[in-house]
Amino acid sequence: METPVQALRALQEIDRDLYKAQAELRRLPAERDRRQNELTARQAQVDQAKEQIVSLQLRVKEIEGMNLTHGARIRKLEKESLSQRDMAVVEACRYEMRSLKRQIDEAEREGLEFVEQAEALEARIEELSEQLAADRTAFETFLTALEVELTEAQGRHDELCAKRRERMSDTLSPETLSLYDRLIDARDGEAMAALEGNICQACYMEVMPNLVVRLARGQGVVQCPSCDRILYRA
Numbered sequence: 235m236e237t238p239v240q241a242l243r244a245l246q247e248i249d250r251d252l253y254k255a256q257a258e259l260r261r262l263p264a265e266r267d268r269r270q271n272e273l274t275a276r277q278a279q280v281d282q283a284k285e286q287i288v289s290l291q292l293r294v295k296e297i298e299g300m301n302l303t304h305g306a307r308i309r310k311l312e313k314e315s316l317s318q319r320d321m322a323v324v325e326a327c328r329y330e331m332r333s334l335k336r337q338i339d340e341a342e343r344e345g346l347e348f349v350e351q352a353e354a355l356e357a358r359i360e361e362l363s364e365q366l367a368a369d370r371t372a373f374e375t376f377l378t379a380l381e382v383e384l385t386e387a388q389g390r391h392d393e394l395c396a397k398r399r400e401r402m403s404d405t406l407s408p409e410t411l412s413l414y415d416r417l418i419d420a421r422d423g424e425a426m427a428a429l430e431g432n433i434c435q436a437c438y439m440e441v442m443p444n445l446v447v448r449l450a451r452g453q454g455v456v457q458c459p460s461c462d463r464i465l466y467r468a
């Protein structure tokens with residue numbers, strides 16, 4: 235008759251690989267999502283830069299429009315100042331013309347800056363888009379490989395599950411099984427530990443003599459007090 239510890243050790247032989255297959259089945263889609271999100275974020279950067287260019291071009295158009303208006307006003311003031319005899323009015327015209335010319339100069343400088351900013355953004359977009367296109371191609375290749383890996387991991391997983399059902403022993407109580415399953419999760423797929431002398435071979439801590447005796451007598455399930463793993467005699 236198989237003891238619970240022997241039954242658990244038989245399960246552990248399968249569950250070590252099953253845990254790895256399950257981890258793979260979680261890791262691969264997570265990796266795919268991470269890479270997909272990264273590409274989306276970078277596309278958003280490109281889109282944002284394009285929007286910035288549009289808004290800069292709009293500002294440049296506004297400046298050009300304003301300068302045309304100012305130019306028309308200057309020509310009108312020129313005519314007026316030539317036909318005027320009142321020196322005070324002439325002075326006022328000249329004053330306004332100087333002020334408008336200064337505004338035009340300033341606006342032109344600003345407009346030039348916007349044009350330069352837009353050009354820098356264009357260059358950046360081109361660079362980003364090229365990288366993005368290359369990384370999209372790499373992502374497609376990754377997706378193809380991922381499909382293969384996922385299918386393989388799923389196959390291994392299903393195979394191990396079938397094996398596990400075969401090996402499942404009715405000597406294991408639901409409590410023991412649930413303790414064991416918790417440990418598989420908590421201890422990265424290794425729920426069991428060998429006891430050599432009175433040293434746990436998973437965490438290398440000493441186990442109290444009374445537990446060593448209990449294990450030797452085969453009295454139920456004995457856990458390592460330090461790492462909680464279920465002990466078996468090496």
Ligand SMILES: [Zn+2]
Nearest residue numbers: 434437458461
């Ligand atoms: Zn231990």
